[in-house]
Amino acid sequence: MIFSTLTINNNEPIYIQIQRHIEESVARGDLKKNSKLPSTREASKILNISRNSVISAYEELEIKGIIATKRGVGTFVLIERQPSYESYHIDFSSMINSYGQTLRTKDIIKGELPFKKGMISFKSIAPEPSLFNLDDFKRSLLDAWTYEEANLLNYGYAKGYAPLIDYFMEYMKEKSVDTTNKDLLITNGFTEAFDIILSALTKSGDYILCEKPTHNTALKIMEAYGINIVQVDMDKDGLNPEALEEALKKYRPKFGYLIPSYNNPTGIVTKTQRRKEIYDLFRAYSVPIIEDGFNEELLYSSSPTLPIASLCGTGNGVIYIGSLSKILFPGLRIGWILGDKDLIDILESVKRSRTIHSSFLDQSAFYYYLKSGAFNRYVKTVRKYYRDKYNLVMKMVDKYLPYEYVTGEGGLHIFIKLKYNLNARELLNLCFNDGVIFMEGSIFYADNAPSDTFRIGFGRVSDDDIETGIKIIGKNIKKLLKEKR
Amino acid sequence: MIFSTLTINNNEPIYIQIQRHIEESVARGDLKKNSKLPSTREASKILNISRNSVISAYEELEIKGIIATKRGVGTFVLIERQPSYESYHIDFSSMINSYGQTLRTKDIIKGELPFKKGMISFKSIAPEPSLFNLDDFKRSLLDAWTYEEANLLNYGYAKGYAPLIDYFMEYMKEKSVDTTNKDLLITNGFTEAFDIILSALTKSGDYILCEKPTHNTALKIMEAYGINIVQVDMDKDGLNPEALEEALKKYRPKFGYLIPSYNNPTGIVTKTQRRKEIYDLFRAYSVPIIEDGFNEELLYSSSPTLPIASLCGTGNGVIYIGSLSKILFPGLRIGWILGDKDLIDILESVKRSRTIHSSFLDQSAFYYYLKSGAFNRYVKTVRKYYRDKYNLVMKMVDKYLPYEYVTGEGGLHIFIKLKYNLNARELLNLCFNDGVIFMEGSIFYADNAPSDTFRIGFGRVSDDDIETGIKIIGKNIKKLLKEKR
Numbered sequence: 021m022i023f024s025t026l027t028i029n030n031n032e033p034i035y036i037q038i039q040r041h042i043e044e045s046v047a048r049g050d051l052k053k054n055s056k057l058p059s060t061r062e063a064s065k066i067l068n069i070s071r072n073s074v075i076s077a078y079e080e081l082e083i084k085g086i087i088a089t090k091r092g093v094g095t096f097v098l099i100e101r102q103p104s105y106e107s108y109h110i111d112f113s114s115m116i117n118s119y120g121q122t123l124r125t126k127d128i129i130k131g132e133l134p135f136k137k138g139m140i141s142f143k144s145i146a147p148e149p150s151l152f153n154l155d156d157f158k159r160s161l162l163d164a165w166t167y168e169e170a171n172l173l174n175y176g177y178a179k180g181y182a183p184l185i186d187y188f189m190e191y192m193k194e195k196s197v198d199t200t201n202k203d204l205l206i207t208n209g210f211t212e213a214f215d216i217i218l219s220a221l222t223k224s225g226d227y228i229l230c231e232k233p234t235h236n237t238a239l240k241i242m243e244a245y246g247i248n249i250v251q252v253d254m255d256k257d258g259l260n261p262e263a264l265e266e267a268l269k270k271y272r273p274k275f276g277y278l279i280p281s282y283n284n285p286t287g288i289v290t291k292t293q294r295r296k297e298i299y300d301l302f303r304a305y306s307v308p309i310i311e312d313g314f315n316e317e318l319l320y321s322s323s324p325t326l327p328i329a330s331l332c333g334t335g336n337g338v339i340y341i342g343s344l345s346k347i348l349f350p351g352l353r354i355g356w357i358l359g360d361k362d363l364i365d366i367l368e369s370v371k372r373s374r375t376i377h378s379s380f381l382d383q384s385a386f387y388y389y390l391k392s393g394a395f396n397r398y399v400k401t402v403r404k405y406y407r408d409k410y411n412l413v414m415k416m417v418d419k420y421l422p423y424e425y426v427t428g429e430g431g432l433h434i435f436i437k438l439k440y441n442l443n444a445r446e447l448l449n450l451c452f453n454d455g456v457i458f459m460e461g462s463i464f465y466a467d468n469a470p471s472d473t474f475r476i477g478f479g480r481v482s483d484d485d486i487e488t489g490i491k492i493i494g495k496n497i498k499k500l501l502k503e504k505r
Numbered sequence: 506m507i508f509s510t511l512t513i514n515n516n517e518p519i520y521i522q523i524q525r526h527i528e529e530s531v532a533r534g535d536l537k538k539n540s541k542l543p544s545t546r547e548a549s550k551i552l553n554i555s556r557n558s559v560i561s562a563y564e565e566l567e568i569k570g571i572i573a574t575k576r577g578v579g580t581f582v583l584i585e586r587q588p589s590y591e592s593y594h595i596d597f598s599s600m601i602n603s604y605g606q607t608l609r610t611k612d613i614i615k616g617e618l619p620f621k622k623g624m625i626s627f628k629s630i631a632p633e634p635s636l637f638n639l640d641d642f643k644r645s646l647l648d649a650w651t652y653e654e655a656n657l658l659n660y661g662y663a664k665g666y667a668p669l670i671d672y673f674m675e676y677m678k679e680k681s682v683d684t685t686n687k688d689l690l691i692t693n694g695f696t697e698a699f700d701i702i703l704s705a706l707t708k709s710g711d712y713i714l715c716e717k718p719t720h721n722t723a724l725k726i727m728e729a730y731g732i733n734i735v736q737v738d739m740d741k742d743g744l745n746p747e748a749l750e751e752a753l754k755k756y757r758p759k760f761g762y763l764i765p766s767y768n769n770p771t772g773i774v775t776k777t778q779r780r781k782e783i784y785d786l787f788r789a790y791s792v793p794i795i796e797d798g799f800n801e802e803l804l805y806s807s808s809p810t811l812p813i814a815s816l817c818g819t820g821n822g823v824i825y826i827g828s829l830s831k832i833l834f835p836g837l838r839i840g841w842i843l844g845d846k847d848l849i850d851i852l853e854s855v856k857r858s859r860t861i862h863s864s865f866l867d868q869s870a871f872y873y874y875l876k877s878g879a880f881n882r883y884v885k886t887v888r889k890y891y892r893d894k895y896n897l898v899m900k901m902v903d904k905y906l907p908y909e910y911v912t913g914e915g916g917l918h919i920f921i922k923l924k925y926n927l928n929a930r931e932l933l934n935l936c937f938n939d940g941v942i943f944m945e946g947s948i949f950y951a952d953n954a955p956s957d958t959f960r961i962g963f964g965r966v967s968d969d970d971i972e973t974g975i976k977i978i979g980k981n982i983k984k985l986l987k988e989k990r
Contacts, residue, residue, distance in 0.1 A: 031876065032876055032878070033877070033878035035878070036878050036881060040675070040679055043679050044678065044679060047678075047679070047681040080881065080885075083885065083888075105781070105784065105816040105817065105818060106788065106818075106820075107817045107818035107819055107820025107822065108787075108788040108791065108817065108820045108822040109820050109821055109822065110791065110793045110821055110822055110845070112706070112793075112821070112845055112847065112848040112851075113847060115706050115759070116705055116706060116851055117705060117706065117707065117708050119704060119705060119855075120704070120705030120706065120851050120852075120854075120855055121851075123705075123851075123854045123855050123857075123858045124850070124851050124854040127854040127857060127858075129663075129857070130850075130854065146659070146660060149655045149658070149659050150655075152655050152658055154654055154655060154658075157658065158650060161646070161650065161866075165643060165646065169639055170634045170635075170637050170639060171836075172836055173634070173637055173639075173642065173834035173835075173836045173837060174631070174634050174834070174835060174836045175631060175835045175836055176836055178614075190525075193529065193532075194525055194528050194529060194532070196532040208693075208859075208860040208861065209860070209861060211858070211859065211860060211861050212859060212860045212861075215858065215859050215860075219604060219605070220601060220602060220604060220605030220608075221597070221600050221601060221602065221605065222602065223602050237858070240858055241858055244858060274600070296590070299590065302593075303591065303593040306593060306595065308595045308597075331590040332590065332592045332593065333590060333591075333592035334592055335591075335592025335593045335594050336592075336594055336595055336597070337592065337593040337594065337595055349658035349659070350658075350659060350660045351656075351657055351658045351659045351660055351661055351865050351866075352658060352864075352866070353860060353861055353862065353863075353864065360595070360597055362597065362598060363597040365609070365615075366597075366601055366605050366606075366608075366609050367605075369605075369608045369609040369612040369615065370604075370605055370608050372608075372612060372614070373608045373612075373696070373700065373722070373725055373726055373729060374693075374696065374697060374700050374859070375693040375694070375696060375697045375838060375860060376693065376694060376696050376697075376838055377838065378838075378864075379837075379838065379863075379864035379866065379867045380836050381646075381836075381837070381864065381866055381867055381870070382864045382866055382867070385866070391516070391517060392518070393517070393518035393520075393521055396518075396521060396565065400565075400568070403568075
């Protein structure tokens with residue numbers, strides 16, 4: 021009997037479940053052409069549901085041409101099961117190009133040691149979700165809906181939601197960036213911003229300078245595009261000027277990619293004086309800078325450090341990528357590119373051809389959230405919260421970890437260099453067995469060579485787990501040191 | 506006086522306005538280091554606002570290290586204006602690669618005749634926003650928020666929102682698609698889906714077969730990647746089998762890209778028998794098909810036409826791109842790719858490297874909307890609405906337009922071929938002066954040659970405007986015909 025295999029659940033309208041059941045039965049060939057269906061009255065009894073649900077389902081199926089009711093005779097299936105066709109098989113693996121292959125290989129989420137419940141994870145540098153001010157966000161979401169309604173469901177603009185563009189423009193002005201002849205494009209976070217810039221301005225074989233170590237996602241994107249990555253050594257104050265000049269001279273790179281505020285992974289904050297030196301060198305060699313404003317908002321230092329983009333006045337030498345979502349709501353993929361007006365015009369066309377536009381629901385809700393002042397209140401709270409966590413982490417590291425040096429001036433992570441070139445991968449394997457994981461350093465270097473460094477992200481780790489976790493890491497370092505001797 | 510240029514508005518918390526004003530004054534150099542600020546009491550009087558707002562603003566500025574209060578003495582500016590640095594200028598236009606250049610040139614939004622208020626526009630094939638069931642959507646949005654809350658603001662998965670993936674999987678099964686060894690990736694609509702597939706599987710110089718004419722966005726993306734586009738002639742039933750076989754034999758293409766349900770722009774619906782012939786040919790030459798399910802949901806025909814993907818059984822030869830948002834909420838950029846499991850694994854990594862993931866707020870709200878049955882109700886309403894509009898358009902075209910032939914079996918657009926090779930561009934220019942615009946045909950052909958075809962999109966045009974607009978087009982066709990003779 022047609023309904024004997026159907027169990028009604030409460031998660032979906034009943035008529036839809038009936039409708040789907042019949043369609044699938046026809047598609048499988050269980051219900052043949054001209055089969056008679058139970059009457060709506062019978063069906064409602066068999067399934068113990070209201071007759072209206074059956075009537076609705078049958079109506080839908082009639083509109084779709086799957087069944088027909090002959091008055092006084094009954095309801096019949098109109099169509100035949102699709103005969104099964106010969107299938108064919110393509111070997112897609114041999115078709116994947118180097119771009120796709122690189123991105124699959126470098127997809128660290130697919131390669132890493134699996135997180136298991138109960139583990140202490142220092143891997144993430146994402147913010148702690150319990151700090152999210154959800155009520156403020158919900159209010160902003162409803163504000164967005166109230167003001168925009170159908171506008172949010174209709175095609176938007178590739179460039180972004182106009183009030184949010186204006187907001188970020190003002191935000192950049194507050195950071196002393198001269199926006200003359202510049203424009204702003206909203207993107208799906210830093211990742212899309214960086215990807216779009218490279219896709220439109222580089223070709224395979226180009227050179228790009230960046231910090232050593234640097235953001236692994238940026239490395240991955242550059243590698244996928246066939247970029248020659250030149251990583252320049254950092255000292256404790258940021259990119260080393262001598263090394264930078266040498267590299268600029270030698271490679272005449274297409275771009276420099278820099279994370280001056282909280283370099284990822286080292287957490288090094290490049291101060292104003294060094295920023296100027298770096299800026300001057302890029303200017304001298306006429307190489308544009310892509311500045312990643314990563315976590316600029318978390319800076320604790322007493323004198324606010326302005327972005328490198330603020331040094332360029334009306335010039336267009338610096339392209340700034342911003343993203344508040346990194347410390348706020350990482351799930352809202354919202355970032356922006358501020359740069360030369362004509363360049364943004366091109367990048368807007370690229371964006372349109374790739375995703376048409378970013379979510380207007382996200383953008384509008386985010387705009388109302390920022391406008392309400394909730395973001396400012398939030399930053400105030402989290403700055404204090406993460407500063408306390410940072411201080412605890414540093415204390416524990418000093419107490420339990422033998423290290424060569426530690427970098428990181430706050431933010432949500434620190435970076436540790438091990439003594440005697442201990443292999444961080446081996447350390448990770450040991451710690452994994454003890455239920456502790458972190459990000460080992462090799463992924464932040466273009467050559468992926470075994471590294472004696474690792475990153476500790478602490479934004480989401482409880483104070484107790486910080487102590488326990490770092491103690492375990494320390495124990496395993498000592499074990500490796502003993503073996504080494 | 507520092508506050509003389511500040512006007513308080515009601516759109517933003519007052520303390521933020523004060524704070525920004527002071528920061529900008531410092532940045533501009535209007536407020537020098539060691540300048541004394543008015544006391545909070547004075548400032549509140551000058552600005553006629555509550556003293557608390559001033560206190561909050563000063564507190565924020567103290568945290569940022571911009572000002573400091575010495576008890577009993579006053580509040581002073583701590584920092585110096587950023588000295589203006591030498592700017593530098595990069596000629597980005599010379600750096601744009603052919604990918605960026607092509608996308609800019611082919612960005613039709615930037616090249617087309619500008620819409621002016623009061624015009625009758627047949628350009629859009631987007632749905633009519635007044636049909637959106639906004640209350641249903643708002644409810645779904647709130648459902649999503651209630652069930653997911655902070656999850657929506659945290660990093661999601663590149664592959665998509667799990668319940669929505671499951672939903673679309675079921676949806677494909679209902680269309681008789683065998684999902685064995687297949688998987689599904691959520692994308693930012695059709696555009697990102699197509700873009701990701703090409704980016705990972707093709708290289709410059711590859712051949713792709715498609716219908717002639719075909720979707721201009723697909724053409725644009727293919728051109729930008731340096732694909733050789735082979736457009737195969739259609740007859741009134743879809744892709745012509747003889748022409749298809751010839752092209753398959755000659756070019757051994759990497760893919761076929763097909764829009765079997767409502768080809769854009771012709772509106773031709775490929776029926777089941779022709780779908781099978783086309784499928785057999787691609788199978789015989791072992792060429793995979795990218796099937797664009799565009800507007801499948803609007804099909805009026807009495808017997809439901811199953812996607813080509815349903816013919817392939819457990820084989821992986823067909824990659825299906827779906828998107829409900831085209832007829833529903835085009836602003837919610839949600840689509841999907843259903844295809845070979847291992848291929849989807851690669852495409853997921855590509856997606857992650859480009860946008861991390863699509864908006865989870867959008868995906869979750871959309872899921873609750875679909876699940877509630879609202880979508881089914883909506884489709885029922887709009888099918889009737891658009892069918893009526895379609896019938897009116899056809900009537901008016903027969904009444905007013907001299908044409909060679911018209912194609913389109915419903916959906917949201919029809920396609921017209923002019924007599925005597927009249928130039929549709931010239932026709933458009935005449936109609937533009939009379940306040941009527943449409944999509945001239947050349948953009949749907951890879952060679953962009955002048956065309957005697959044009960597309961009429963009617964989803965958003967009122968019945969009166971349909972009559973008036975088509976009358977005007979008819980008048981101008983007759984004018985051109987007269988000149989021609």
